[in-house]
Amino acid sequence: MRARIVNGLLSLSSRMGLYHAARFASPNLLTVLNYHRVDDPHVPGFDTLKVNVSATPSDFARQMDYVRKHYSAINCETLISFLKGEADLPPRAALITFDDGYYDNYSNAFPILAERNLPAVIFLATGFIDGSASFYWDYVSYCFYHTAKRKASLPLLGECAWEDEPSRERLLLRWIEAVKRIPETQKNEYVSRIGAALEVDVPAQAFENLHLNWDQVRAMSRSGLIEFGSHTVTHPILTRIPVEQAAYEILESRKRIEEETGRAVRALAYPNGGRADFSEPVMQAARDAGIEVAFSLLPGPTRYSTAGKNALSIRRIFLAHYDTFPRFLAKINGLSRLS
Numbered sequence: 001m002r003a004r005i006v007n008g009l010l011s012l013s014s015r016m017g018l019y020h021a022a023r024f025a026s027p028n029l030l031t032v033l034n035y036h037r038v039d040d041p042h043v044p045g046f047d048t049l050k051v052n053v054s055a056t057p058s059d060f061a062r063q064m065d066y067v068r069k070h071y072s073a074i075n076c077e078t079l080i081s082f083l084k085g086e087a088d089l090p091p092r093a094a095l096i097t098f099d100d101g102y103y104d105n106y107s108n109a110f111p112i113l114a115e116r117n118l119p120a121v122i123f124l125a126t127g128f129i130d131g132s133a134s135f136y137w138d139y140v141s142y143c144f145y146h147t148a149k150r151k152a153s154l155p156l157l158g159e160c161a162w163e164d165e166p167s168r169e170r171l172l173l174r175w176i177e178a179v180k181r182i183p184e185t186q187k188n189e190y191v192s193r194i195g196a197a198l199e200v201d202v203p204a205q206a207f208e209n210l211h212l213n214w215d216q217v218r219a220m221s222r223s224g225l226i227e228f229g230s231h232t233v234t235h236p237i238l239t240r241i242p243v244e245q246a247a248y249e250i251l252e253s254r255k256r257i258e259e260e261t262g263r264a265v266r267a268l269a270y271p272n273g274g275r276a277d278f279s280e281p282v283m284q285a286a287r288d289a290g291i292e293v294a295f296s297l298l299p300g301p302t303r304y305s306t307a308g309k310n311a312l313s314i315r316r317i318f319l320a321h322y323d324t325f326p327r328f329l330a331k332i333n334g335l336s337r338l339s
């Protein structure tokens with residue numbers, strides 16, 4: 001009910017042009033958009049984590065039209081120059097970012113960006129590029145979507161039952177939230193027990209072509225429009241592993257991308273990106289690994305005047321495929337605590 005009232009108000013405000021008014025009053029805000037996947041999670045047979053889809057291709061195209069019309073899209077290089085005090089930002093600067101490195105960034109998002117000449121940065125978890133290993137959340141989703149069972153004893157949650165699609169989806173998300181709290185060293189063990197608990201055999205090729213390969217990364221890099229940043233090698237939450245290992249994860253992924261693309265990597269996006277998912281020691285490890293700008297998922301935007309001293313914790317606006325267009329407008333115009 002509350003969601004309906006909020007959506008109604010958002011829709012009314014957008015029709016009245018209130019967001020435009022709010023934004024033009026404050027041109028000195030850095031808006032960093034965060035996408036993960038651009039795809040249609042509603043097609044039959046979609047069997048990986050749906051909440052990781054940030055927009056359908058048609059919604060993404062509409063959102064990019066809006067960004068092109070109302071913002072100055074910048075690339076990461078420009079942002080780094082600004083943070084170092086070497087350049088100014090244009091009014092209403094926007095940076096478009098993607099996390100993880102899914103194939104749909106190449107097949108669906110890249111053509112839409114190229115058509116509009118919009119730059120973007122993709123943060124790669126390099127251990128998943130060019131391979132058929134999946135992120136644990138996609139593996140777990142696959143098991144939930146393919147099980148014939150309606151009840152099971154699940155690791156971490158115990159006896160659970162689900163009678164329809166929405167209740168299965170809620171349980172899947174609950175399980176993913178529960179495993180996020182498990183120490184990184186034990187996470188895989190819990191994840192690997194899900195297949196047996198749900199009686200699903202996951203075929204070796206289940207996740208083929210889910211992620212980018214290096215040829216696709218190079219093709220986008222050569223276009224001059226897409227930059228690449230580090231999202232670590234194995235996507236651990238960096239505050240949950242020893243700091244030396246965090247340093248290795250950042251440096252190793254940075255070096256790999258540089259080797260594959262021939263271009264310098266100076267940007268990092270923290271896995272998970274919440275307040276507890278990066279820390280002063282992690283930021284120092286990033287600095288030591290040659291990182292000059294790092295992004296969280298704390299809601300933005302950021303004032304130009306404060307961006308310089310927060311170069312290793314730049315805020316972003318997390319977008320999801322279930323955002324209506326009025327909600328997208330509200331989020332990128334500063335009401336981004338709506339998530």
Ligand SMILES: [Zn+2]
Nearest residue numbers: 099100271272
């Ligand atoms: Zn990620």
